[in-house]
Amino acid sequence: MSTPLVRLTSKGQMTIPQSVRETLGLKAGDYLTILVDEDEIRLKKVQPVKPLSKEDPIWKLVGAGSSGLKDVAAKHDHYLAEGEVERWKK
Secondary structure (H helix, E strand, O other), X not given: OOOOOOOOOOOOXXXXXXXXXXXXXXXXXXXXXXXXXOOEEEEEEOOOOXXXXXXXXXXHOOOOOOOOOOOOOOOHHHHHHXXXXXXXXX
């Protein structure tokens, strides 16, 4: 593949050539990070986060806490605030 040439607009925008978008699987809405090294700019595709598989060992830890509270996920901030209030009272 030859080196593509792009032109910067007055707003600092450029169009990534179709051949490059196809090679990287880029589509509308994808994110890129910008890496600057002296006079070089590199764009890197941001990979979406993949959900954990059912076999991931982290699942063995879910619910392993000893608080006995069943609604910690929903009321997490509430419980943190309660803990801080109790700590301040000491």
